[in-house]
Amino acid sequence: MAPRIPSANKAVATGRPAELKRAEQPRAQETRSAILRAALSEFAEKGYDAASIRNIAERIGLQHPLITYHYRSKEVLWQAVAEYVFARIREEWDAHLADSGAISSEERLQLAYGTLFRFTVKFPEFDRFMRQEMLGYSPRLQWLADTVLKPLIDWLLPQISDAQARGALPKVEPILFHYLMISLTSALASFGPELSVTSKLSPSDPTVVDAYWRAVESLVFGRTKVSK
Template sequence: MGEAKARGPYAKTPARRAEIVRAARDSFAEKGYAKASLRDIAERAGITHAGLLHHFRNKDELLAEVLAQRDTEEWAQGVTQVDTLDRLAPYLVALIRHHQKAPELMRLWIELAAAASRPDHPAHTYFVERYERGRGQFADGLSDEASRARLRKDVTPASAALLFHAVLNGLQLQWVLDQDLDILGPVTDFVRLLFDDASSDD
């Protein structure tokens, strides 16, 4: 009986991990990564500190999971919401506005991405694969004849995908440095530049 009771908090591991990640996301956004503690996150998740350590070994591992989950959610949203090129700019504007509500998470993501550029970093493979997947998905979205016709004739889908991620990440980095900077207009301008041949024909 006692042994079964001890295993109780770990019985639904996926659900429990999801609760911990949500709690960590809230704690990081509210307190910042440096000030957020595993004990605070455990309390928010309704478990003990030892229970949290059963799922995540340290705060770095938890941060990586928080950011990976955010990526997964946003990939899914993008696939469902951007069904035509006309929806791309409005979706990106809405996405960045959402990111701006939690600037600390934006900052943490940028810092982790930079640190993961080292081949020996634990998140290196994740970020390499993330960008490969993102470029592939964007380029694949331009593979049909109608989409290719709207892309500037001197830009390939692969180049557009690379530029897309560079501009999106670069603008968010600049906003983290200066939060008075308007980056929503430039996002729309960039999409218009990629597809301006099509817009001028409409």
């Protein structure tokens, strides 16, 4: 059985009593999901400082107080967005790993990074959301590292070390290999507009997406084959 991707260290506090959260109806949950999707777009486009709860409300036609009812501050909402997105990534990782039959570390890594790549292609706003926070140090970046990124990296690094020890991956500091892969997984999302204007290729074209990732797999993972 493939090892399960760990979840984040702790859930985001929404400022609401536990009894109320347990009693939420599906409609309220749908509202919260809509808020998170709109907030992701707002934070991705404008960054944390320029984003506003009022603009997020306008994106989905809600009253401003309804958002603060669910998320008491912009910071809490930002944290909830980060948790929401990474929870979706973890779900996809777990599903792909469970269905693949991948047994070696390099096979698991190939699937994990491949899943992340396809997620960023499908949701380029995720890449923009992350890049907004990578421009410099902030308490949000520290929170992101401690709460969301560290559990994932702690799962990935031993897989990288094991594959390197058996000669299946280039020997470099595992964390450097990880960020090499992060840059490769985000390339189409990051450079999509530039790619479109410098070529006739669309970063969302399935043929382009498949060709790009096959090249990455060939360059990085060599002959590793994974059932998909």
